[in-house]
Structures are given as C-alpha cells and as structure tokens.
Amino acid sequence: xxxPTDRRADSARGPLVRAAAHHFAHKPYALxxxxxxxxxxxxxxxAMYFHFPSKHALARAVxxxxxxxxxxxxAGVLANKLSGLETLIDLSYLVALLDLxxxxxxxxxxxxxxxxxxxxxxxxxxxxxxxxxxxxxxQAIDEGDIAEGPDPEDVVRLLVSTYIxxxxxxxxxxxxxxxLDLEKAWSLLLPGFxxxxxxxxxxQFVHRRTVVALGKVSPQRDPA
Amino acid sequence: MRQSRSExxxxxxxxxxxxxxxDGGYSSTGLGDIVERTGMTKGALYHHFNSKEALAxxxxxxxxxxxxxxxxxxxxxxxPALESMIHGVLVVAELANTDKLARMGAVLLRIFAESSxxxxxxxxxxxxxxxxxxxxxxxxxxxxxxxDAQAAGEFIVTAxxxxxxxxxxVSGGEDVLERVTRTWEFVLPAIASQQSxxxxxxxxxxxxxxxxxxxxxxxxxxxxYRPWFQSCSVRSWNVARANGSSSRISADLLIRARTSxxxxxxxxxxxxxYLRTTETGDSSVGTSQKS
Numbered sequence: 001x002x003x004p005t006d007r008r009a010d011s012a013r014g015p016l017v018r019a020a021a022h023h024f025a026h027k028p029y030a031l032x033x034x035x036x037x038x039x040x041x042x043x044x045x046x047a048m049y050f051h052f053p054s055k056h057a058l059a060r061a062v063x064x065x066x067x068x069x070x071x072x073x074x075a076g077v078l079a080n081k082l083s084g085l086e087t088l089i090d091l092s093y094l095v096a097l098l099d100l101x102x103x104x105x106x107x108x109x110x111x112x113x114x115x116x117x118x119x120x121x122x123x124x125x126x127x128x129x130x131x132x133x134x135x136x137x138x139q140a141i142d143e144g145d146i147a148e149g150p151d152p153e154d155v156v157r158l159l160v161s162t163y164i165x166x167x168x169x170x171x172x173x174x175x176x177x178x179x180l181d182l183e184k185a186w187s188l189l190l191p192g193f194x195x196x197x198x199x200x201x202x203x204q205f206v207h208r209r210t211v212v213a214l215g216k217v218s219p220q221r222d223p224a
Numbered sequence: 225m226r227q228s229r230s231e232x233x234x235x236x237x238x239x240x241x242x243x244x245x246x247d248g249g250y251s252s253t254g255l256g257d258i259v260e261r262t263g264m265t266k267g268a269l270y271h272h273f274n275s276k277e278a279l280a281x282x283x284x285x286x287x288x289x290x291x292x293x294x295x296x297x298x299x300x301x302x303x304p305a306l307e308s309m310i311h312g313v314l315v316v317a318e319l320a321n322t323d324k325l326a327r328m329g330a331v332l333l334r335i336f337a338e339s340s341x342x343x344x345x346x347x348x349x350x351x352x353x354x355x356x357x358x359x360x361x362x363x364x365x366x367x368x369x370x371x372d373a374q375a376a377g378e379f380i381v382t383a384x385x386x387x388x389x390x391x392x393x394v395s396g397g398e399d400v401l402e403r404v405t406r407t408w409e410f411v412l413p414a415i416a417s418q419q420s421x422x423x424x425x426x427x428x429x430x431x432x433x434x435x436x437x438x439x440x441x442x443x444x445x446x447x448x449y450r451p452w453f454q455s456c457s458v459r460s461w462n463v464a465r466a467n468g469s470s471s472r473i474s475a476d477l478l479i480r481a482r483t484s485x486x487x488x489x490x491x492x493x494x495x496x497x498y499l500r501t502t503e504t505g506d507s508s509v510g511t512s513q514k515s
Binding site for chain 1: 311
C-alpha cells in the first residue's frame with residue numbers, strides 16, 4: 001500500500017520496482033545486488049531504503065505488483081465470457097505469455113517459488129489462485145466440458161502444479177519450446193478430466209492458441 | 225480516475241436523456257423535458273448540449289465507445305482472430321441489447337443513419353476494426369485466402385447490423401443472439417477456409433453453452449454437404465419469388481449478383497437465406513442437417 005501523501009516518494013517507487021523486477025527475473029534471489037538496482041534508477045541508496053528497508057521488502061513489492069498485473073489480465077480474460085474450460089486454457093496461455101515477455105511477471109513467479117517457500121506468501125498466493133480457478137472449473141463441470149467426478153479443486157491444483165513444474169523442466173529462455181511444451185502438457189492433462197466427446201474440439205482449441213502465442217513470441221510472424 | 229464536475233453533469237444529462245428517449249421516444253422528447261427531469265437550469269443544460277441532436281450524437285458516441293472497447297478487449301485475447309470476431313459480435317450484440325445506453329445508441333444511430341456525420345463515422349470505425357481482425361484471420365489462415373479481407377470485414381458488419389435491425393423490429397431484440405448465431409452459420413461457409421470450417425462451426429455451436437445454456441447437439445452434415453446458397457443464381461431467384469414481400473430487394477440483389485464478381489454473389493445470396501429464414505420463420509433452412 002502506498003500513501004497518497006508521498007508524492008515525491010511515489011515517483012521513485014515505480015522505477016525501483018521495475019528495475020528490481022528486471023534483476024529478479026534473470027538472477028536467483030541471493031545473487032541480486034541492490035547496488036545494481038539503485039544504479040539503474042536515478043535514486044540514492046537512502047531513498048531506496050526509505051521505500052524498501054530490505055531486499056525482502058523490495059521482492060515483496062515486486063510480487064505485489066506482479067499479482068496486480070496478473071489479476072488485471074485475468075479479469076480481461078474473464079470479461080471475454082468464454083466457457084469455463086476455454087477460460088482456463090486461455091488463462092494458461094495468458095500467464096505463459098506474461099511469463100515469457102514481462103520481467104515483472106517472471107520475477108513475481110520466480111520470487112513466489114524462492115522467498116514464497118519460506119514465508120506465508122507463497123502458500124497464501126497459491127491458495128488464492130486455486131480458489132479462483134476452482135470456481136471456473138466448477139463452471140466447466142456445469143457446462144459439461146469437464147466430466148462429472150473429479151473435485152474441481154483437484155483439477156486446478158493439477159493444472160497449477162503442471163505450470164509451475166513446466167517452468168523448471170522447460171526453458172523460459174526459449175519461448176517457442178516453452179509454448180510447445182505447454183501444449184503437450186495440455187494434451188496429456190485434458191484426457192484425465194475432460195469430457196471425451198469434447199476432446200477433439202478442446203485439443204484444437206489448445207492447438208490454435210499455441211499457434212497464436214507462437215506468433216506473438218516470434219516477431220517475424222506477428223502481423224501487427 | 226476522478227471525473228471533473230462538468231463531466232459528472234454531462235453524464236447525468238446523458239443518463240436522463242437515455243431514460244426519456246427510452247420511455248417517450250426520441251422525436252417526442254424535447255430538451256425542455258430533459259431540463260425538467262434533471263432539475264438543472266436550461267442554461268446549464270445548453271452549456272453542454274446546444275441541441276437535441278448534439279445530445280443524440282453524444283449518446284451515439286458513448287454507446288459506440290462501450291461496444292468498441294468490448295470488442296477490442298475480446299480481440300486482444302489469446303484467441304485466433306476469427307474466433308474473436310465470432311464471439312465478439314455475439315457479446316456485443318447482447319450488450320447492445322441489455323445495456324440501456326448502448327441500446328439507445330443503436331436506436332439513434334439508425335435514426336441518424338442518413339443525415340448525420342456521426343453515424344458515418346461510427347459505422348466507419350466498426351468496419352475498419354472488423355477489417356483489421358479479418359486481415360489477421362487471413363494471416364492465421366482461418367479466413368479464405370482468395371477473398372478481400374477488408375471487404376469481408378465490411379460484409380460482416382453489414383450483415384450483423386441488418387440482423388440486429390430485424391431482431392429489434394420483430395422481437396424488440398429478444399431473439400438477437402439466435403439471429404446473430406444463425407447469420408454466422410450462413411456467413412462462415414462463405415468466408416472460412418476449408419480446413420478451419422468444421423472447427424469454427426463447433427466454436428459457434430458452443431456459444432449457447434457460453435451463455436449458460438446447454439449445448440445443442442453437434443450439427444451433422446453429409447460428407448458431400450455444400451451450403452445451398454453457394455449455388456448462386458437460380459435457387460436464389462426461387463427463394464426470392466417464393467418469398468413475396470422481399471422479392472423486390474432480392475431481384476435487385478440478384479441483378480447485382482449476376483453482374484459483379486463472385487464475392488458479391490455470395491453476399492447477396494446469403495442475404496436471401498437470411499431473409500427467407502427471418503420472414504417465413506423457417507429455421508430449417510441451412511440448418512436442416514441438424515439432427
């Protein structure tokens with residue numbers, strides 16, 4: 001939370017968080033040097049400590065900011081009013097693209113796994129995500145895309161675990177590969193809970209999003 | 225974001241005007257009635273809008289803005305462009321029918337269609353946005369490679385505006401989603417590439433599910449199925465004749481269809497299909513393969 005009274009302070013806060021995100025996205029937490037962060041922004045060390053008394057505080061601010069953009073982007077996907085399972089698939093591609101292209105998102109996810117593991121932050125954040133997604137999975141059961149039987153919470157926990165796992169087993173540095181691995185993960189996961197009659201449609205739905213996402217990470221294919 | 229006081233007042237006037245145009249109709253509501261409803265002075269209202277038409281234009285612009293933002297939001301998603309076009313048109317049609325301001329905007333847009341620069345501008349924005357998406361759809365190989373993407377975009381806007389107009393005339397907009405879905409069923413075979421068509425049909429069939437209704441059974445078509453309106457002229461003529469009230473328009477379209485390029489032929493014949501289904505209530509046309 002920022003205080004509206006700190007006008008001048010606010011102006012330094014944003015750039016500090018962005019610079020920190022850049023470092024946290026590409027280096028392990030322990031190797032990030034605050035001097036490098038300060039050097040990137042035109043701010044004194046004192047001014048930085050005014051906002052962020054520790055590296056941990058700065059990291060938490062990065063996580064907060066990443067969660068904010070994540071929530072905003074997710075709200076955009078929800079506003080599209082697709083079906084539940086389509087929404088879950090779209091969300092996974094949205095997260096993947098943010099993870100591949102935005103330092104802030106990537107840093108936030110890295111940090112949730114590193115410092116989030118030892119404080120309550122990681123658990124709380126994952127619980128929130130799982131609760132929100134379970135709601136959507138419930139909708140997908142009502143719509144008949146997810147077969148009756150599995151607990152919606154189990155389904156989304158599997159999806160979230162797979163994504164987090166993919167961040168380790170695949171390579172965020174090779175966006176093409178990462179997206180193809182995401183598609184493979186979906187094609188292996190879907191038969192586990194999707195309605196068999198809808199499988200053909202759903203795997204095409206996934207494939208078509210992979211193609212669009214690939215176009216977004218390789219600029220020569222991007223029509224824009 | 226904080227609104228200035230002047231913006232708040234402007235918003236209040238617009239809200240009141242939408243209410244009153246809605247209740248009493250545009251032509252029989254005067255600026256004086258709106259002054260009365262808002263409780264502000266005549267001078268204050270005239271400061272914002274110096275005529276009833278200026279107020280109407282403001283409503284049209286604001287309504288179009290809402291619809292355009294919604295459509296663009298859907299286009300920005302991770303979906304291929306043609307999916308966004310199909311889904312976006314339906315979401316916007318629903319919004320234009322449920323949101324009071326958007327609905328009034330559509331009504332006023334029609335009233336001013338021939339006389340106001342604002343209508344031309346607003347239709348123009350829609351057409352160019354749809355054309356942009358159609359171009360993307362062509363790069364993604366969902367839109368047929370041998371048609372002009374910009375023209376396809378314009379045709380979709382045209383067909384959907386006509387559909388919304390008829391829906392609002394016939395049912396007060398109650399059945400707009402059904403009708404827009406049906407129009408898409410006719411438009412898709414004309415514009416979609418062979419390899420994407422089956423998938424896109426299924427994507428369209430799921431629209432009812434997305435609105436919280438159960439899925440209709442999948443459409444089954446014989447392997448040699450060809451949309452009937454692709455065999456252009458003779459059949460269209462029969463449809464036109466069988467369908468007394470629309471025969472004049474149909475004949476006109478038919479002449480154009482015969483004299484211009486094939487894409488125009490597709491345009492006009494899908495309109496026949498459309499007119500026939502709407503006027504005879506015969507929903508089996510084109511969907512007769514539904515089991």
